[in-house]
Amino acid sequence: MSKRGLDSLGYIEREGSLGRVPKAFRPVVAAARDRVLDVFGARLHSAYLYGSIPRGTARPGRSDLDLLLALREEPTEADRADARTLDEALDKEFAQIDGAGTLLVGRAQVLSDLERHDLGWFVACLCTPLLGEDLAEELPRYRPDTLLARETNGDLALLLPRWRERIARVAGVTGAGGSEEALRPLVRHMSRHLVRTGFTLVMPRWNGWTSDLTEMAEVFAAYYPERDHPRRAVRLREAAVLGHEPVGDRAVLRSYVDDLGPWLAEEYARVHGVKNPRP
Known part of the structure; x- marks a missing residue:
C-alpha cells in the first residue's frame, strides 16, 4: 500500500488480502469459508474478511474474526440467528480468536445510492474477498473527502x-x-x-x-x-x-x-x- 493508503491518483487503496492472513489464523479462515457455504449456500452472493486478520496484524488469542456476508436478498431473522450460531461455534473451536462477528447485508443495500459512501465504501476499501463475486467491481473509487x-x-x-x-x-x-x-x-x-x-x-x-x-x-x-x-x-x-x-x-x-x-x-x-x- 502506498503512503497514506492512497494510490497515485489519490484514491483509497483496498487494504488487506488473503496473502496477508497470519499463519496461525489460516485454519480459522478456512473453516469460516467452508461453514459459510454450508450454512448459507445459494443465498450467499459473496463473503469478505475485514479487520486485523486480512491486514496481517492479528494477534493470536487477542484478535477477533470479522466477516461480512452479502446475501442475494435482504437478511432475515433466521439468517441472523444462523450467523450468531456460526460465530459462537468458531469462537469456541479456535483459541486463536477472541470472538467472532458476522455482519449480514443484502447485495442491493451495498450497491444502493444511500450506502454508496458508507457500506459500499466499506466493502470496496476495507473488505477482503473470500467467496463469490466481488461487489467492489460494481462500486466507484473513493477519495478521503x-x-x-x-x-x-x-x-x-x-x-x-x-x-x-x-x-x-x-x-x-x-x-x-x-x-x-x-x-x-x-x-x-x-x-x-x-x-x-x-x-x-x-x-x-x-x-x-x-x-x-x-x-x-x-x-x-x-x-x-x-x-x-x-x-x-x-x-x-x-x-x-x-x-x-x-x-x-x-x-x-x-x-x-x-x-x-x-x-x-x-x-x-x-x-x-x-x-x-x-x-
Whole structure:
C-alpha cells in the first residue's frame, strides 16, 4: 500500500488480502469459508474478511474474526440467528480468536445510492474477498473527502443514546455496575469507534487513509493539539490503547458517552455535517 493508503491518483487503496492472513489464523479462515457455504449456500452472493486478520496484524488469542456476508436478498431473522450460531461455534473451536462477528447485508443495500459512501465504501476499501463475486467491481473509487467523512461517521450523535442503553443493560444484568468480562467488549467496540470517528474528522485535511488505531489517534492530535483542545488528544490516544487492550471499566464507558463522544459528535456536525438518515 502506498503512503497514506492512497494510490497515485489519490484514491483509497483496498487494504488487506488473503496473502496477508497470519499463519496461525489460516485454519480459522478456512473453516469460516467452508461453514459459510454450508450454512448459507445459494443465498450467499459473496463473503469478505475485514479487520486485523486480512491486514496481517492479528494477534493470536487477542484478535477477533470479522466477516461480512452479502446475501442475494435482504437478511432475515433466521439468517441472523444462523450467523450468531456460526460465530459462537468458531469462537469456541479456535483459541486463536477472541470472538467472532458476522455482519449480514443484502447485495442491493451495498450497491444502493444511500450506502454508496458508507457500506459500499466499506466493502470496496476495507473488505477482503473470500467467496463469490466481488461487489467492489460494481462500486466507484473513493477519495478521503468530506462526503466520505460525513457518510461513514457522521451519525455518532444518534449512536450515543444506544450506547448508554447498552451500558445500562450490561450493568443491570451483571450487577454492581457490570462485570469486567461483560464490559470489555463494549470498551473495545466504543474505543475503536471513537478513534475512527476522530480520525475521519480530520481525514480530508490529512488526505489519506489508515486503519491503524495508534496512527489514527496521532493524526487527530496533529489537528487538535492540547493547547487548543485540552485532553481531547490524550483521551483519543487512551482510546486507541483500549481498542487493542480493553479493560472492563464502566468509568471509561461513562466518559465516552458523557464527554468525549458528545464533543466529537458536535464537532463532527460542525465540520462535516450529519450523515444522511437511514430508514
